[in-house]
Amino acid sequence: MAVDIGRKIKELRMSKNLTLKELSEKVNLSIGFLSQLERGLTNVAVDSLEKIADALSVELTYFFSIPKSSNESILRSYEQEIFQVTNSKFINYHLTNDIENKTILPRLVQILPSSSDEEINNYQHEGEEFVYVLEGILTLFLDNQKYELYPGDSAHIESNIAHNWANYTNKIVKLLSVNTPNPFKNKE
Incomplete structure (x- = not known):
């Protein structure tokens, strides 16, 4: 799950042309922590993830959505x-x-x-x-x-x-x- 959350954070950050430093300043989390988070090397507390969601203009639930199966015949x-x-x-x-x-x-x-x-x-x-x-x-x-x-x-x-x-x-x-x-x- 940490890998998926980190990947989504990085994709959103890059789509908004934000550097790690800029995001760090907006959410009051260190650049090193955000870098590890984006690579799925660490977990994040919900309150910190909520700050990141606000900074990236998405709902907190965005990070927990599960992609549909690639096969339309299968519903998990x-x-x-x-x-x-x-x-x-x-x-x-x-x-x-x-x-x-x-x-x-x-x-x-x-x-x-x-x-x-x-x-x-x-x-x-x-x-x-x-x-x-x-x-x-x-x-x-x-x-x-x-x-x-x-x-x-x-x-x-x-x-x-x-x-x-x-x-x-x-x-x-x-x-x-x-x-x-x-x-x-x-x-x-």
Whole structure:
């Protein structure tokens, strides 16, 4: 990580035509320390890195961003980003890099606990839906029936059947969901 941070600092510094001495004066850190930092030979405290970020006009998080895999077919676990949060209860992560060009939509969904008093509105859409429970107990509403699915359980349904999900426990439910067709696919 120190090598990546140092490389990013050097690239930013050079793009702004700053010498090590000029950056040193702006952030009140020695030239020798900054030189070692840029070469990945030392670590930096967060407060010092924040000063460097300010001097180079970037957010602190810039130094911690992880590059995407060079292969579009591979999505590393650390590359997963939250795509959407629905009703403050459903946290959706896409499980592919190239969502616009794929036929299926694979997602990791985390469902936060809710009260069984809340009204659940079933919905329908075109295609098929596959759900595999990874953690927790999922309550599945399917065609006016209620089912509890446990880790390892799955459901594969025609999506034109009225359905929805809920979490009536006090722990997060995690599930794998795969839909077809993919609503994000480019229409040609």
